[in-house]
Amino acid sequence: MSKVIEINKLNKIYTETAVPVHAVNDLSLSFEQGEFAAIVGPSGCGKTTLLNLIGGLDKPTDGKIWIDGTDITTFSIGQLTDLRLWNIGFVFQAYNLIPVLTARENVEFIMELQHKSKAERRARAEELLVAVGLADRMDVRPSRMSGGQQQRVAVARALASKPKFILADEPTANLDSSSTETLLNIMEELNGKEGTTFIFSTHDSRVMKKARRIITLEDGKVLTDNII
C-alpha cells in the first residue's frame, strides 16, 4: 500500500499566547491508503492541531507534510484551498453544514465547487445519502435534523468530493451512544466500500474500539501507535 500522508519532524508552536504553546512537538507519522485510524489522548495533547496541519487549514512552524508525495508546507493559501477541495474531506464536531441548504444541496455544494455536472452531482449525492441512511431526509434542512443525522450528512458531504482521505475531529463528541454507533458503522462501511482513508480524533473509548489503528498523543508527541 502507498503512503497517503507522511509527516516528518512536525512542530507547531502557538506564539500569540502569553506563554508559547508547543502543541505539536517534533512529530513524525505516516498513513497508508485505506486506513481507519483514531488519534486519541487527553485534552490539549494536540489532536486538533495535528489534524488541522494535515488538512492544510493551518501552517506548521517547522517540519514537513507530504500528501501523495507532495510537500504541502510550502503551499500558498490558494493552493491549500484547492488541495482541501480535491483531496481532503472534513467532518467537524458541529456546524458542518450550510444551514440554508437541504441535505442534498449540502452534499452537492462541494461538487459544484469542483465544477461537476448537474447529473453527476445528483447521482453521487443521492448514492451517498442513501449510503448514510438518509434516503428519506434528502430534502430537509439541517435545522430539522438530529445531531446524528447532521453528522451523517457531513460524512456524505466529505466523501462526495472523492477525497484521498477524510479528517474527522471528534465527529461523535456531540452525539448520544446509539447515534455514535450508527455513524461509526457508516464510516467503517464506507471506508471498506470506497477505500477512503479515515483519520479521526476521539475521547470516546467505544469509538476507539472501532479503529484499526490507535495513535496516542501526549504533549504534542506520539506516545503509542498500535495497529489492531
Added chain:
Amino acid sequence: MIISIAWKNIWRNKLRSFVVLFAIAIGLVAGILSVAVMNGALRDRIKIAIKTEIGSIQLHRADYLNNAEPDKTIDNAGEIIKKIEENQDVIAVSGRLKLEAMINGGHGPRGAMVLGVNPDSEKRVSDLYRYIPDSLGGWFNSDLRNPIIISSRLADKLKVGLNNKVQLDFVNKQGEAIAAIFRVCGIFQTNNSIYDEMNVFVENSILQKMLGFDENEFHQIVLLTKEDADLDSISTVLKRKYSAFSINTNTLQNLGNLKVDSSIVDYFSANQDLVSLNYGQMLELLKKTPMVLSLQTQKDILRAFESGITVMTWEDAAPEMALTSYWMDWLLYIFVGIILLALGFGIVNTMLMVVLERVKEFGMLMAIGMNRRRVYLMVVLETVFLSLAGGVTGIVISSILISWLSKSGINLVSLAEGFNSMGYSTLIYPYIGLEDYIKIVIMVILTGVVSALYPAWKAIRLNPADAVRSE
C-alpha cells in the same frame, strides 16, 4: 448555487434584514419623492414656458439674434411658414414682428419688447390668451383703435389700467423714430414675472402699416409641435432647409458675379454638421477656414450668411431652462447618492455583524475548499441582494406614491410667492422617468457592492483553523 445561498442567507435573521430593508426603502422614498417634486415643477415650468413664452422651435434671420434691428426680417417668411405647416408633428406656426420699444403711460418710460402678432395664428401657438382674466379684457376682441395687451405687473408699473392709453416709441424699418398711441385692451398675468414685465402684444397688421413692413415680413417664426415630437429631428430638417449655411451655399453657387471659388462651396457643403451652426459660429469658422479668402469674398460670404435663418429649439432659446433640466439629472445623483451613502454605513455595520456571527460557518466553508474569491463573492452578493430588496421596495412605494400624487398634484401655496416669480406653478405634479429608476437601481447595487467590500474582506481574512475552532 452561491447566488441562491446568498439570497437565502438574507432571510436567516428576518428581523435584522427587514430593519435594513425598510431603512433603505424609506430613505429612497424620501429621495425619490424630493427629486420627483422638483422634476415635476421643472417639467411643468418647461411645458408652460413652451406653450406661452418660447414655443417649441423659433426661427430668426441669422443676424437678428446678434443685433435685433427692425430691418433684419426673415426672407420668404410666408413660404417658410406654409412649408412648416405641412409637417405632421407641427400643431401651429405663427410669424411675429419683434421690436424693442419704450412704453410710457404718462409716469415715465420703460423698456419693452413689442410682439406684433396675428391674433388668430398666435392663439394656436401660444396659450397666452388664457392668462387674461375675464375682468381684464380679452385677446384682441375689443374694437379699440390700436389695441395693446400688457401684463398686470407692467400695468402697475406704468400706472395704467384697461382702456387707458400708452405711448410706444420705436424705430421703423428705415431706422426712423416713430411714436404711436395704443390702448390697453387686455391685461395678462403668467407665473413668470420677468417675462410679464418685458413683453407686450399688438396686432401685426397695425405694426406693418405703422412701421412699413410687408404682410409676410416677420422677425420671428414660432412653431408649436406635438408634445411627443422629436424636436431634434424636426429642427435638423429645418436647419438643412433654411439654415444660414444651406441658403449660403445655394446663394454662393447662384451668384455668378461673386467669383467664389467652387472649392469654397465644396468645403462648406462637404460637412453636413455645418447646417447646425448659428451665425456667430459661422463667423468663427470663416476666420479659421484653410483657404485664403480676399476681404471682399469674406464680406460677400458673410452677407449671404446673414440672410440665412437660425433655427432654435426651446433648449437653444432658453438655455438656462435646458441647463436646469440637465442639472436635474445631477440632483438625482446627489440626493439619492447622499441618502445611499448614509444608508451604506448602516449596511456595512449590518454585514460586519453577519460576518462576525458566522465565523464558524465561513471557517467550515473555507475548510471544505471554498476559495477566497467565492467567499468574497458570497458576502458581496448577500449585501447587494439585501440592498436591492430595500431598493426595490423603496422604488415600488415611490412609484405608487408618485402615480397617486401626479394625479392630484401637490399644492405648495405657502411657498407660492418665491416660486411664482420664477415662473413655477404652485400646483406640482411629481414626475420621475423610467430611466431615473434604472439609475437608482444601479446606484443601489453600487451601494451594496461598496458596502460589502470591508465586511467581505474581513471574511476572507479569517484563518480557517481558527475560525473552525472559534466558539
